[in-house]
Amino acid sequence: MSDTTHDEPSRNVIDDRHPVADPGHEEHLPRPTDEDPKAARRAELQVTGLFAIVPLLAIIFVVCYFAVPSDWEVNFGPLHANALHVILGTTLGAAILLIGLGAVHWARTLMGDHEIVEERHGAASSDEAREEAVAQFNQGVEESQVGRRKLIGRSMLGAVGIVAVPAVVLLADLGEWPTPTRISETLERTIWEPKMSADGQTVEEYRYLVTDVTYTRIKASDMSIGELVNAQPENLAELHGVENHQEKAKASLIVVRMDPNKIKIPESRADWQVGGILAYSKICTHVGCPISLWEQQTHHLLCPCHQSTFDLADAGVVVFGPAARALPQLPIAMDDEGYLFATSDFTVPVGPSYFERNHYPEDEGK
Ligand code: FES
Numbered sequence: 128m129s130d131t132t133h134d135e136p137s138r139n140v141i142d143d144r145h146p147v148a149d150p151g152h153e154e155h156l157p158r159p160t161d162e163d164p165k166a167a168r169r170a171e172l173q174v175t176g177l178f179a180i181v182p183l184l185a186i187i188f189v190v191c192y193f194a195v196p197s198d199w200e201v202n203f204g205p206l207h208a209n210a211l212h213v214i215l216g217t218t219l220g221a222a223i224l225l226i227g228l229g230a231v232h233w234a235r236t237l238m239g240d241h242e243i244v245e246e247r248h249g250a251a252s253s254d255e256a257r258e259e260a261v262a263q264f265n266q267g268v269e270e271s272q273v274g275r276r277k278l279i280g281r282s283m284l285g286a287v288g289i290v291a292v293p294a295v296v297l298l299a300d301l302g303e304w305p306t307p308t309r310i311s312e313t314l315e316r317t318i319w320e321p322k323m324s325a326d327g328q329t330v331e332e333y334r335y336l337v338t339d340v341t342y343t344r345i346k347a348s349d350m351s352i353g354e355l356v357n358a359q360p361e362n363l364a365e366l367h368g369v370e371n372h373q374e375k376a377k378a379s380l381i382v383v384r385m386d387p388n389k390i391k392i393p394e395s396r397a398d399w400q401v402g403g404i405l406a407y408s409k410i411c412t413h414v415g416c417p418i419s420l421w422e423q424q425t426h427h428l429l430c431p432c433h434q435s436t437f438d439l440a441d442a443g444v445v446v447f448g449p450a451a452r453a454l455p456q457l458p459i460a461m462d463d464e465g466y467l468f469a470t471s472d473f474t475v476p477v478g479p480s481y482f483e484r485n486h487y488p489e490d491e492g493k
Pocket of ligand 1: 415434435
């Protein structure tokens with residue numbers, strides 16, 4: 128190790144071993160304690176003072192350990208604590224802190240502050256060492272007789288290859304093969320879909336929006352401008368266990384009310400909202416985190432996982448972050464009593480993107 132200071136000439140030679148010129152050190156500026164003996168003396172006393180309090184704290188610690196009853200309590204407003212624990216923690220913590228502060232102050236004011244460079248030898252092995260390694264490897268191959276005894280080599284390759292089969296078989300645990308039919312029944316369908324007649328011609332029951340806290344129906348007139356409500360379909364309560372969780376993961380909503388004059392509504396979704404109340408999927412289109420960080424003034428919804436940001440006043444488009452597509456919107460309407468219900472299922476899949484997914488007409492080609 129060598130001690131190089133700003134006085135030492137820096138190396139400007141560029142060669143194979145030193146492909147980058149040595150930028151050298153910044154100029155060393157002397158500290159007040161380097162030049163003024165009185166300042167150095169003051170720093171010495173400050174460091175000593177910090178260290179000198181430590182024995183005092185240690186004595187208080189030991190005395191209190193034996194003298195303070197273990198059932199004494201102290202109150203800090205609404206907080207209650209065991210007095211002995213507070214005293215022991217405070218004295219020991221303060222002692223360690225003072226040792227640290229003293230050491231730092233000592234290092235910054237009095238210890239030498241010249242930068243030190245440690246020269247290291249090259250990391251690459253020599254040509255001889257590399258040749259030696261190759262020779263040893265070849266000798267190992269020769270001694271294993273794998274070249275001469277081909278039967279062993281082939282049977283070993285067969286044995287190693289066959290152990291991949293159980294791993295492939297375990298892929299069956301991922302579930303059914305995602306055929307187009309299977310996808311349309313699972314990924315592309317949620318329980319917002321209205322209940323239809325047996326012939327699929329008439330709607331028998333629309334799905335009402337309920338809050339995911341009180342499970343009561345949401346009345347449009349109860350929502351004020353700027354308000355956000357986390358919602359789910361009323362019929363979710365009919366499902367239980369894993370099925371309930373799976374459907375909730377796809378059907379969760381955020382419902383927001385905005386000033387109708389400040390919302391941009393695509394032509395194709397003109398009747399999907401009720402007086403500025405819009406319903407969007409709560410599932411981020413990046414990798415599926417639930418979102419509800421709502422910036423009321425900007426109409427932005429932020430995903431806490433990777434900061435994707437969606438503009439709910441502009442059809443849920445992505446304005447920042449890694450998400451690749453807008454938040455799916457659920458078409459909603461209001462019944463005669465003012466309660467909100469879904470007029471259809473989502474028209475595009477919720478959650479993370481995948482290749483075969485549908486698009487909104489206005490997103491075609493994106
Ligand atoms: S899951 Fe929302 S930004 Fe990644």
